[in-house]
Amino acid sequence: MTTMRTLIEIEMDTATANQAIADGTIEASMDKMMEMLKPEAAYFFARMGRRAALLVVDLPDEAAIVPTLEPAWLNLNADVTMTPCMNADELRTGLSRLNGS
Numbered sequence: 015m016t017t018m019r020t021l022i023e024i025e026m027d028t029a030t031a032n033q034a035i036a037d038g039t040i041e042a043s044m045d046k047m048m049e050m051l052k053p054e055a056a057y058f059f060a061r062m063g064r065r066a067a068l069l070v071v072d073l074p075d076e077a078a079i080v081p082t083l084e085p086a087w088l089n090l091n092a093d094v095t096m097t098p099c100m101n102a103d104e105l106r107t108g109l110s111r112l113n114g115s
């Protein structure tokens with residue numbers, strides 16, 4: 015089965031994230047998303063004063079975008095960007111196809 019490696023960039027609304035931390039729901043949301051997505055890589059940091067995360071995940075198809083985003087990230091009033099991405103080996107394969115090799 016072919017998957018689509020995808021970079022998910024998340025920036026959480028500060029007030030919403032603060033409330034989720036205060037009421038304890040952010041940990042459950044993060045645990046649920048990490049279990050569902052099983053990211054290849056996950057990094058959490060501050061970006062311009064907002065809580066942010068970068069996740070690299072494999073999505074089975076475009077329709078997977080909806081259940082990937084809806085359950086937790088949008089409930090946190092987060093700005094989310096999804097970008098198809100590749101590793102170095104996949105880039106090499108793609109470049110070789112340009113030359114017909």
